[in-house]
Amino acid sequence: MALLATIGRRSLGLFERLGRGHLFLLSVLIRIPGLLLRPRLLLQQMWSVGVESLLIIAVSGSFVGMVLGLQGYNTLVTFGAQASLGVVVAKSLLRELGPVISALLFAGRAGSALTAEIGFMKATEQLSAMEMMAVDPMARVVVPRFVAGVLSMPLLAAIFTAIGIMGGYFCGTGLLGVDEGAFWSQMQAKVMLVQDVFNGVLVKSLVFGAVVSWIAVFEGYDAVPTSEGVSAATTRTVVHSSLAILALDFVLTGLMFN
Amino acid sequence: MNSPSSGPDSIVRIRNLHFRRGSRAIFDGVDLDILRGKVTAILGPSGSGKTTLLRLIGAQLTPQQGSVEVNGANVQTLPRDDLYRLRKSMGMLFQNGALLTDLTVFENVAFPLREHTRLPPSILRSLVLMKLEMVGLRGARDLYPRELSGGMARRVALARAIALDPTMVLYDEPFAGQDPISMGILVRLIRELNDALGLSSIIVSHDVAETSSIADYLFIMAGAKIVGAGTPAELRESESPMVRQFMGGLPDGPVPFHFPARPYLGDLLETPL
Numbered sequence: 001m002a003l004l005a006t007i008g009r010r011s012l013g014l015f016e017r018l019g020r021g022h023l024f025l026l027s028v029l030i031r032i033p034g035l036l037l038r039p040r041l042l043l044q045q046m047w048s049v050g051v052e053s054l055l056i057i058a059v060s061g062s063f064v065g066m067v068l069g070l071q072g073y074n075t076l077v078t079f080g081a082q083a084s085l086g087v088v089v090a091k092s093l094l095r096e097l098g099p100v101i102s103a104l105l106f107a108g109r110a111g112s113a114l115t116a117e118i119g120f121m122k123a124t125e126q127l128s129a130m131e132m133m134a135v136d137p138m139a140r141v142v143v144p145r146f147v148a149g150v151l152s153m154p155l156l157a158a159i160f161t162a163i164g165i166m167g168g169y170f171c172g173t174g175l176l177g178v179d180e181g182a183f184w185s186q187m188q189a190k191v192m193l194v195q196d197v198f199n200g201v202l203v204k205s206l207v208f209g210a211v212v213s214w215i216a217v218f219e220g221y222d223a224v225p226t227s228e229g230v231s232a233a234t235t236r237t238v239v240h241s242s243l244a245i246l247a248l249d250f251v252l253t254g255l256m257f258n
Numbered sequence: 259m260n261s262p263s264s265g266p267d268s269i270v271r272i273r274n275l276h277f278r279r280g281s282r283a284i285f286d287g288v289d290l291d292i293l294r295g296k297v298t299a300i301l302g303p304s305g306s307g308k309t310t311l312l313r314l315i316g317a318q319l320t321p322q323q324g325s326v327e328v329n330g331a332n333v334q335t336l337p338r339d340d341l342y343r344l345r346k347s348m349g350m351l352f353q354n355g356a357l358l359t360d361l362t363v364f365e366n367v368a369f370p371l372r373e374h375t376r377l378p379p380s381i382l383r384s385l386v387l388m389k390l391e392m393v394g395l396r397g398a399r400d401l402y403p404r405e406l407s408g409g410m411a412r413r414v415a416l417a418r419a420i421a422l423d424p425t426m427v428l429y430d431e432p433f434a435g436q437d438p439i440s441m442g443i444l445v446r447l448i449r450e451l452n453d454a455l456g457l458s459s460i461i462v463s464h465d466v467a468e469t470s471s472i473a474d475y476l477f478i479m480a481g482a483k484i485v486g487a488g489t490p491a492e493l494r495e496s497e498s499p500m501v502r503q504f505m506g507g508l509p510d511g512p513v514p515f516h517f518p519a520r521p522y523l524g525d526l527l528e529t530p531l
Contacts, residue, residue, distance in 0.1 A: 129356035
């Protein structure tokens with residue numbers, strides 16, 4: 001009986017939170033037009049959310065690309081198809097690894113920072129102080145961070161993918177002796193702009209960016225205003241964002257490529 | 259009976275206020291009038307809902323019953339735009355200052371001006387420096403909040419609270435955790451700003467001595483009600499045991515020292531499982 005009650009209570013809590021999260025998203029979305037009048041706020045957040053994530057994205061991208069080069073070569077050389085290494089590297093990065101890994105890294109670096117920052121502002125009454133100064137904290141604090149997250153994600157995924165391809169190229173042609181001309185020309189012939197680049201890097205990462213940013217700003221705004229509360233919210237942001245990215249990737253891949 | 263007078267001279271008028279948190283009543287039928295142009299203090303033990311009262315006046319919380327009127331407008335039923343307009347005429351000093359940590363002292367004080375006005379940079383600068391001069395921190399304009407002491411942070415927050423030239427300033431525990439010098443500075447500042455700028459000030463505090471030294475009128479809260487009201491001199495002479503306990507700082511009395519618990523002996527003799 002107690003178990004049933006616990007399950008019931010937790011389920012109600014879950015749905016209540018989901019409802020609150022959606023209402024929160026709605027109130028973020030209706031405030032987005034107001035941000036157009038204050039592009040400076042958006043640029044500041046693009047810097048801290050996007051530009052400051054560049055290093056981790058670039059380094060991870062180059063390693064992932066190099067590993068793809070090594071692994072791809074190992075498999076392809078068995079069939080004598082090592083000339084197709086460029087296609088393998090580019091398609092894997094554009095369709096899957098670029099958007100997914102950069103979104104996971106983004107959740108860990110920028111998502112957690114967004115939650116912690118907003119949660120800390122709530123815990124130290126900075127959000128209340130803004131309200132009392134007749135400044136809407138949703139418009140001033142939450143919306144610029146959310147929009148910056150959504151816009152930064154495709155850019156970061158594109159950079160991740162480009163650097164990954166360069167990593168695969170250096171590994172494949174530099175270390176393993178794949179023909180340079182074949183590497184690029186096959187890639188050029190097989191990679192489709194809409195199907196691979198548009199679907200993968202643009203659509204997927206826009207969706208991931210929106211979901212990660214939504215979870216991050218909601219968790220921060222909804223955090224219990226204590227140090228434990230903010231730390232729990234930060235953890236939830238990373239865990240929930242990562243699960244959401246992987247689950248959505250499955251759904252999007254199903255819709256796009258099958 | 260809890261009001262010095264009620265009439266058009268009240269800047270805040272609270273009637274039959276009921277507010278609960280869970281099953282605990284914070285306010286149970288409170289009536290209160292705050293006079294325009296005066297320093298009014300609300301004293302009460304920790305946890306008696308003093309900060310909650312300020313949040314109700316600022317419409318950050320909604321009561322379950324009763325009304326809170328500021329300048330004749332019921333803050334709970336005001337449309338958002340009107341509420342924000344009203345808040346521009348209220349300054350609030352938060353207990354820990356609540357300064358924006360990513361901005362310098364100058365930018366913190368400039369924040370409400372930048373958000374609500376389109377002043378040329380030179381005028382904005384002069385205004386901010388004037389506000390900082392009033393709290394004696396013009397020289398600290400380039401510091402960040404993390405570089406300030408608790409007392410300095412509160413003074414910057416005070417400069418920010420008066421940046422838009424409000425008609426009313428709410429102070430949430432302005433003296434808590436202050437060293438004697440900072441406390442003296444704040445006490446003097448609150449009184450001087452009130453008189454020089456023609457403000458109405460509401461202080462919630464549990465520091466009896468400092469607050470009564472500057473307040474024109476005091477309310478004492480305990481047990482979700484107003485238990486005493488009057489000028490500091492009147493309250494010092496009060497016969498009410500509750501008021502005497504609070505004004506005299508006595509550890510036990512009608513406000514119990516102990517949190518409600520079951521009998522002591524039974525608790526001690528119980529064997530843990």
